[in-house]
Amino acid sequence: MSQDSEYGAGQIQVLEGLEAVRKRPAMYVGSTDSRGLHHLVYEVVDNSIDEALAGHCEEITVTIGADGSVTVADDGRGIPVDTHEEYDRPALEVILTVLHAGGKFDGKSYQVSGGLHGVGVSVVNALSERLDVTIRRDGGVFTHAFERGEPIGEMERIGSLEPGADTGTEITFRPDPEIFETDEFAFSTLSNRLRELAFLNSGVRIALRDERAPEADVREEVYEYEGGIREFVEYLNESRSAMHEDVIYFEDEDRNIQVEVAMQATEELQGSIHAFANNINTREGGSHLTGFKTALTRCVNDYANANDLLSDLDGNLKGEDIREGLTAVVSIKHPDPQFEGQTKTKLGNSEVRGIVESAVHEGVSTYFEEHPDTAEAIVAKAVEAAKARKAAKKAEELTRRKSALESTSLPGKLADCQSRDPGEAELFIAEGDSAGGSAKQARNPEFQAVLPIRGKVLNVEKHRLDRILENEQIRNIITAIGTGIGDEFDLDSLRYGKVIMATDADVDGAHIRTLLLTFFYRHMRPLLENGHVYATQPPLYRIRYRGETYDAMTDAERDEIVAERCDGNPTQIQRFKGLGEMNPEQLWDTTMNPENRILKRITIEDAAAADKMFSVLMGDAVGPRKQFIKDHAPEAEWVDI
Ligand code: 0RA
Numbered sequence: 001m002s003q004d005s006e007y008g009a010g011q012i013q014v015l016e017g018l019e020a021v022r023k024r025p026a027m028y029v030g031s032t033d034s035r036g037l038h039h040l041v042y043e044v045v046d047n048s049i050d051e052a053l054a055g056h057c058e059e060i061t062v063t064i065g066a067d068g069s070v071t072v073a074d075d076g077r078g079i080p081v082d083t084h085e086e087y088d089r090p091a092l093e094v095i096l097t098v099l100h101a102g103g104k105f106d107g108k109s110y111q112v113s114g115g116l117h118g119v120g121v122s123v124v125n126a127l128s129e130r131l132d133v134t135i136r137r138d139g140g141v142f143t144h145a146f147e148r149g150e151p152i153g154e155m156e157r158i159g160s161l162e163p164g165a166d167t168g169t170e171i172t173f174r175p176d177p178e179i180f181e182t183d184e185f186a187f188s189t190l191s192n193r194l195r196e197l198a199f200l201n202s203g204v205r206i207a208l209r210d211e212r213a214p215e216a217d218v219r220e221e222v223y224e225y226e227g228g229i230r231e232f233v234e235y236l237n238e239s240r241s242a243m244h245e246d247v248i249y250f251e252d253e254d255r256n257i258q259v260e261v262a263m264q265a266t267e268e269l270q271g272s273i274h275a276f277a278n279n280i281n282t283r284e285g286g287s288h289l290t291g292f293k294t295a296l297t298r299c300v301n302d303y304a305n306a307n308d309l310l311s312d313l314d315g316n317l318k319g320e321d322i323r324e325g326l327t328a329v330v331s332i333k334h335p336d337p338q339f340e341g342q343t344k345t346k347l348g349n350s351e352v353r354g355i356v357e358s359a360v361h362e363g364v365s366t367y368f369e370e371h372p373d374t375a376e377a378i379v380a381k382a383v384e385a386a387k388a389r390k391a392a393k394k395a396e397e398l399t400r401r402k403s404a405l406e407s408t409s410l411p412g413k414l415a416d417c418q419s420r421d422p423g424e425a426e427l428f429i430a431e432g433d434s435a436g437g438s439a440k441q442a443r444n445p446e447f448q449a450v451l452p453i454r455g456k457v458l459n460v461e462k463h464r465l466d467r468i469l470e471n472e473q474i475r476n477i478i479t480a481i482g483t484g485i486g487d488e489f490d491l492d493s494l495r496y497g498k499v500i501m502a503t504d505a506d507v508d509g510a511h512i513r514t515l516l517l518t519f520f521y522r523h524m525r526p527l528l529e530n531g532h533v534y535a536t537q538p539p540l541y542r543i544r545y546r547g548e549t550y551d552a553m554t555d556a557e558r559d560e561i562v563a564e565r566c567d568g569n570p571t572q573i574q575r576f577k578g579l580g581e582m583n584p585e586q587l588w589d590t591t592m593n594p595e596n597r598i599l600k601r602i603t604i605e606d607a608a609a610a611d612k613m614f615s616v617l618m619g620d621a622v623g624p625r626k627q628f629i630k631d632h633a634p635e636a637e638w639v640d641i
Pocket of ligand 1: 044047048051074076077078079080095121169
């Protein structure tokens with residue numbers, strides 16, 4: 001367009017479309033926080049993955065730039081650059097400016113996209129301050145640029161493409177700070193998702209580069225798994241002891257729906273089953289997961305009964321007994337997936353259930369016939385689990401009866417708050433009696449409750465439910481929070497909207513936080529999923545200069561404050577070693593007062609990554625744990641799973 005007056009109806013529609021995205025970004029990318037920010041990357045990568053699944057792309061490179069941008073490059077066919085009939089503009093421009101235009105092109109049905117994904121690269125464009133694209137195809141190299149979704153100038157052909165040279169798409173975008181609350185891309189968040197995508201799409205090579213550090217420290221990881229989800233299961237089981245060497249794997253296709261299953265039984269107590277539909281982690285489950293569970297329960301019971309292995313037990317094994325310690329990945333690809341549920345992560349297509357069920361039935365019974373020793377070991381472990389389940393039920397009934405009968409059923413150590421409104425009530429779980437004591441004095445008793453915990457919390461990764469419920473700390477936490485646990489978890493009974501882990505900023509504090517998180521993750525997962533779990537972020541230093549007080553969270557921040565606010569003078573600097581060292585006033589000021597405190601909300605972005613993290617951190621294998629801690633040295637990186 002050379003002049004505004006030449007805006008046709010088509011262009012006006014385009015601008016209105018982009019305006020709608022900018023007005024309600026959350027409708028398109030879920031949120032404008034860190035999650036939404038990362039979603040922009042996934043959106044572009046999904047398009048490259050689609051190219052790979054269509055057989056046209058082998059390698060995808062994601063680069064976090066030093067200037068806050070992200071570049072996604074692939075060696076696919078390249079976005080078409082010829083003229084789009086309807087809009088009379090280059091197709092490239094149409095795809096980047098018209099909502100959902102990508103799917104309308106021939107041979108590009110965007111089959112495997114769904115949920116929040118698949119909204120189209122135009123959404124990324126609309127939410128970027130700047131987007132630059134380079135296309136290699138049709139014998140040429142083409143570039144185009146956009147600001148907040150609007151084209152800057154015309155698409156240009158800047159060179160020719162040697163015959164035989166790689167075609168492809170390269171998109172660099174800088175998210176718009178007017179839209180997003182944060183501009184900080186987390187390497188660990190991106191690496192978890194990209195690794196997962198590489199597992200789910202075997203053969204695709206995905207590289208992640210972080211160029212924010214000085215050149216010598218540029219970090220690069222490459223994910224490529226010929227074994228696909230088989231390798232995913234091996235990876236998840238790295239620190240678990242497997243009961244059989246080979247991962248059980250089978251695949252099937254029916255009515256254009258692809259099913260893949262990989263599984264391996266382990267000696268552990270925690271099961272770890274991850275279901276995906278079109279590469280989306282269907283955290284809320286759905287028809288594929290139901291089909292998997294039904295078939296597995298039937299196969300194991302059939303085998304056990306046929307071989308007379310259930311004589312110790314009255315009745316059959318329950319699904320949960322069989323899934324104890326089982327690691328599995330179920331991945332389906334569907335031409336028209338229906339995503340339901342609160343977070344649109346539940347697969348609704350009912351026909352999928354039967355297809356997965358028969359694939360699993362066939363695959364597992366064949367495996368059992370060929371590996372009777374493994375089958376028997378799996379049954380024996382499930383029988384153990386069933387016995388423990390029955391014991392736990394008794395223990396649980398006992399605690400429930402106890403708490404129901406006693407009027408003061410809340411733990412004696414809990415200093416409760418007055419408010420009964422979970423919208424405002426907060427629970428501080430404080431490490432150690434001294435921090436607990438300070439917190440009780442410091443708090444605002446109207447809406448802040450304090451539960452001190454002494455010493456280490458039980459490592460729930462290592463114990464079955466009956467033992468876990470015998471632990472007093474854990475019982476106190478359960479009764480204080482009010483929701484119950486496991487299958488009986490009820491979010492409506494939550495007593496505090498914020499459950500805040502108040503632990504020290506040292507190694508012990510990090511350990512206790514991880515133990516608490518492991519418990520929440522394994523037994524109160526909806527608490528994490530709904531964003532009710534927080535960690536305090538107390539400052540490390542307090543600096544006083546000329547009657548003013550400054551708090552610093554890091555050494556760097558301390559140095560900056562000294563340099564900028566204190567004229568570089570040596571000043572009075574106090575280092576807080578732990579919460580217990582602060583007096584109540586300081587504790588209120590720095591950690592509890594909603595006006596000044598910094599809380600970190602703990603979210604589960606990626607269930608498989610979280611599962612892996614807990615099994616590695618809490619498991620027996622020392623090697624993987626050391627490696628994990630080395631790789632994720634700044635703790636902030638792994639707490640935010
Ligand atoms: C529309 C049509 C075709 C490919 C693409 C879009 C495409 C989009 C993206 C986004 C990132 N990488 C991408 N690669 C391709 C089909 C092209 C054809 O039929 O040749």
